[in-house]
Amino acid sequence: MPVKVSMTVNGKPVAAEVEERTLLVSFIREHLRLTGTHVGCDTAQCGACTIHMNGNAVKACNMLAMQAEGADILTIEGVAAADGTLHPMQEAFREHHALQCGFCTPGMVMSAIDLVKRHPKPTEAVVRAELDGNFCRCTGYHNIVKAILDAAPKVAAMR
């Protein structure tokens, strides 16, 4: 029996009828067609599907769309400013060449924004430890870590 689900995604209210078993990541990608959120593993390991729910980073492949009923969701598509200016975290990833194939990048950026929110002045060790839930198969992480360390004060200054 389909159920009604509604939430706010990137500032816009959305509502749909979905099957109960619909994962949040399927709702975002297949119903809303926001395909910036990736599915790498589908087993809660890789972090490619990371989005924010009510301001906290979560793995959208490991929860039901219904668990986000009424929530405020932010995906990678909603991170840049309305005029297209990149978020400082995105800009830092660009600047530091923190991506190669780009598959992990949306999840990395969403996780990194949450990371610097919780640790406004992270050390390199903190950044590395807190990236536990995001895998990158290309970069070897060095430039990702550099980008996050560079962006941290700029993200803090946004608030």
Place this chain on the structure above:
Amino acid sequence: MYAFDYQKAKSVADAAAALAKNPDAKALAGGQSLIAAMKLRLAAPQALVDLGSIAELRGIKADGKHLVIGAMTRHSEVVFSGDVKKAIPALAHLAGEIGDRMVRNMGTLGGSIAHNDPAADYPAAVLGLGATVETNKRKVAADDFFKGIYETALEPGELVTSVSFPIPKRAGYVKFKQPASRFALVGVFVAETGSGVRVAVTGASPCVFRVPEMEKALASKFAPESVANIKLPAKGLNSDIHASPEYRAHLVTVMAKRAVQAALG
């Protein structure tokens, strides 16, 4: 994922009624273990009763003697709680070692102990601190709660509502992480409490357990060297591609030493 029914419970009573009516229904907390298990058909409930909107199950209260944490309190709320950091810093540390930040933002205390994964962290704290698990029906002492692999004293449909942790004089938790999953290959929780020293081990065997020999040694002298020469027999400990029983037995001693050191600060 296979098809199932879904219902959002409004209160504990509402959830309990829904679970009582349908023996093939299961409670859904953070979903961090259950959704993954359902994808793999390791669990196949016909219906889910979502506890996510039940406000009475969330929150952290400290009264000087106890720290009471609601079943639906997320791991990350425990990590960043000033009350927890002040009353039982080892518990905030333990919660911060669970999985990764995204898992901690969803996973809950109640879900973790109800699931009772042999390598989960919270069971070590609940047993190590001699906490009391409160359900919608009764109070269960930690010593009677964890029964075996993925098995607890919970009856079908019974819900964990909160856990009451007695505030110890000091406590420490150290785990050796299985690097891929971050679960405990072996984790040891040590506490000096009002009712004696307690040592709880997770990850090493099918279910969290206490080590009376270490407790006795630490009661006479609370120092790392007291446990340095206490070795568990390897027989009966977990064996998998990550570690042999002998290696796990060795890790219990090493983690216990470090946990005592951590408790001493």
